[in-house]
Amino acid sequence: MLLACVGCYALKYAGMSIPQRILDSAAVRRVALLLPVGLLAALAATQTFGTGERLVVDARVVGVFLAIVAIRLRAPFIAVVAVAALGAVLARQLGMP
Amino acid sequence: MPAADSVHRTERRRVVRNGVVMGAATGAYGLTFGALGVAAGLSILQTCVLSLVMFTGGSQFAFVGVVAGGGSPLAGAAAATLLGARNMLYGLTVGPLLRVRGARKLAASQLVIDESTAMAMGETGKRLQLTAFWSTGIGIFVFWNASTLIGAVAAGALPDPRALGLDAVAPAAFVFLFAPRLRTAQAWIAAAVGAVVALGVVPLVPPGLPVIVAAVAVAGYALLARVGAPSTPHAATDPDPMTEGEPGHDAHGVIRSHGDRSHDVPQSDGPEGAPGGGSTDVPQSDGPDGAPGGGR
Numbered sequence: 001m002l003l004a005c006v007g008c009y010a011l012k013y014a015g016m017s018i019p020q021r022i023l024d025s026a027a028v029r030r031v032a033l034l035l036p037v038g039l040l041a042a043l044a045a046t047q048t049f050g051t052g053e054r055l056v057v058d059a060r061v062v063g064v065f066l067a068i069v070a071i072r073l074r075a076p077f078i079a080v081v082a083v084a085a086l087g088a089v090l091a092r093q094l095g096m097p
Numbered sequence: 098m099p100a101a102d103s104v105h106r107t108e109r110r111r112v113v114r115n116g117v118v119m120g121a122a123t124g125a126y127g128l129t130f131g132a133l134g135v136a137a138g139l140s141i142l143q144t145c146v147l148s149l150v151m152f153t154g155g156s157q158f159a160f161v162g163v164v165a166g167g168g169s170p171l172a173g174a175a176a177a178t179l180l181g182a183r184n185m186l187y188g189l190t191v192g193p194l195l196r197v198r199g200a201r202k203l204a205a206s207q208l209v210i211d212e213s214t215a216m217a218m219g220e221t222g223k224r225l226q227l228t229a230f231w232s233t234g235i236g237i238f239v240f241w242n243a244s245t246l247i248g249a250v251a252a253g254a255l256p257d258p259r260a261l262g263l264d265a266v267a268p269a270a271f272v273f274l275f276a277p278r279l280r281t282a283q284a285w286i287a288a289a290v291g292a293v294v295a296l297g298v299v300p301l302v303p304p305g306l307p308v309i310v311a312a313v314a315v316a317g318y319a320l321l322a323r324v325g326a327p328s329t330p331h332a333a334t335d336p337d338p339m340t341e342g343e344p345g346h347d348a349h350g351v352i353r354s355h356g357d358r359s360h361d362v363p364q365s366d367g368p369e370g371a372p373g374g375g376s377t378d379v380p381q382s383d384g385p386d387g388a389p390g391g392g393r
Contacts, residue, residue, distance in 0.1 A: 001143060001144070001147065001160070001170055001173075001174070002305050003149040003170075003171070003174045003175035004117040004151060004152045004156070004160050004170075004173060004177040004178060005146070005147070007174060007178035007181065008151045008152075008153050008156050008178060008181035008184070009150070009151075009206065009377060010206060011178065011181050011182055011185045011188075011253070012153075012181070012184045012185065012187075012188055012206045012207060013180060013182055013188070013202075013203075013206040014185055015184060015185030015186060015187060015188020015189050015192065015206075015209065016188040016189075016191075016192040016195075016197075016202060016205065016206050016209065017188075017192070018185070018188075018189060025146040026303055027167070027320055027374035029262065030319045030322065031170055031316045031319040031320060031322065032182065032183060032185075034283060034284065034287040034318070034319040034322070035179075035183070035287075035312060035315055035316060035319065036155070036180070036183050036275065036278070036286045037181065037275050037279070037287045037288050037291070037315075038287040038290055038291030038311060038312065038314070038315025038318070039159075039179060039180055039291060039308060039311065039312050039315065040155065040180075040271045040272075040274050040275035040288075040291070041271075041275055041288035041289070041292040041295075041311075042286070042291035042292055042294065042295035042307065042308045042311035042312070042315075043158075043159055043162060043176075043180075043271045043274045043295075043308050044268045044269075044271035044275070044292065044326035045268075045270070045291070045293075045295050045296050046166070046295045046296065046299060046307050046308060047162050047166070047264075047267050047271070048265075048268040049296060049299070050166060050296070050299045050304070050307070051166075052166065052167050052304060053299060053301075053302075053303070053304065053392070054298055054299070054300065055215045055296060055299055055300065056235045056353045059262070059265065059387075060264055060265040060268065062265075062267060063262055063265025063266075064265055064268050064269050064272065067265070067269035067272060067273070068269075068272055068276075071272060071273055071276050071319060076122075077270075080269055080270075080273050081126075081129055081266050081269060081270060081273075083269075084262065084265040084268075084269030084270075085261060085262030085263060085265060085266050086262060087262065087263065087265060088259075088262030089260070089261065089262040092259070092260070092262075
């Protein structure tokens with residue numbers, strides 16, 4: 001945990017310190033631009049379907065699906081989160097694992 | 098000039114207010130983090146330390162998510178650090194603007210996150226940009242940490258997080274975070290590559306590692322996509338027409354360094370959605386607007 005904290009801070013500090021010209025490399029820029037999208041999508045996918053080393057379909061899928069609908073309707077963060085939780089709760093009430 | 102001064106004061110107040118509102122909005126998100134941190138098996142203190150010291154939402158959720166999924170703290174640290182890498186890019190954006198040293202640089206570095214950078218870049222004029230950065234950064238820091246504590250304490254009183262649907266909250270939060278960035282075909286493909294590769298390796302590697310494998314794949318795609326788009330390297334060196342005539346920049350050095358970077362973080366929450374030069378890639382406005390869920 002400490003390692004992660006130090007790592008995250010070091011990155012912030014490094015960004016403030018690195019000379020501009022290094023990031024003028026188009027390759028570095030492109031990776032840095034697309035990486036967060038891919039990484040967040042990977043996290044969302046694994047946490048929707050992953051349980052340990054298995055892929056499962058359970059109530060989370062319902063919650064996340066309803067959250068996506070809420071996001072498309074431009075709901076604020078709080079509403080999206082509430083919809084996700086509520087969706088999963090309802091799906092479990094209806095018997096989903 | 099008293100008139101100009103009062104105009105500036107009004108503007109300043111608006112910028113500070115925006116920063117505080119942003120802080121409060123993000124603070125609510127801290128409640129979720131506090132609850133999830135405790136649900137993942139961290140103590141209240143550990144959860145609060147993450148918010149205080151790590152202080153970058155996406156990375157904190159990633160760390161907690163990996164740990165909750167049974168992954169080792171080391172895998173969580175790797176995922177969190179990778180996800181925090183974008184803050185380095187933000188530091189490059191606001192660094193030349195802030196021009197701080199010593200203790201102030203240490204403090205400013207900690208506040209370099211999506212929202213503070215985006216709010217700063219949303220303003221014109223160095224003074225207002227500075228105000229936006231500090232007010233948003235400090236606002237979020239205060240609200241985020243207070244709400245993390247409340248969320249962590251409240252979660253301790255809850256019996257089973259799954260019964261409350263909390264296990265669906267984190268993935269939904271991630272979708273919320275990247276959905277605004279899905280404004281180009283390349284962003285959609287990056288999201289699809291990340292999600293598909295991660296799911297593909299879930300049965301093969303320990304928890305926590307799938308996202309890292311996915312990150313490598315996404316980086317590989319990003320490099321290939323650059324080769325496939327011959328106009329992009331040109332765009333990276335071209336002066337951005339959007340910021341060329343932008344008023345309010347006094348020092349020439351600031352205009353230059355800011356102009357080069359500013360298309361990285363033009364709108365709040367969507368810095369990754371705007372590729373170099375804007376017009377040379379896929380047209381931004383034509384993309385599937387804010388629709389999430391790529392790659393499922």
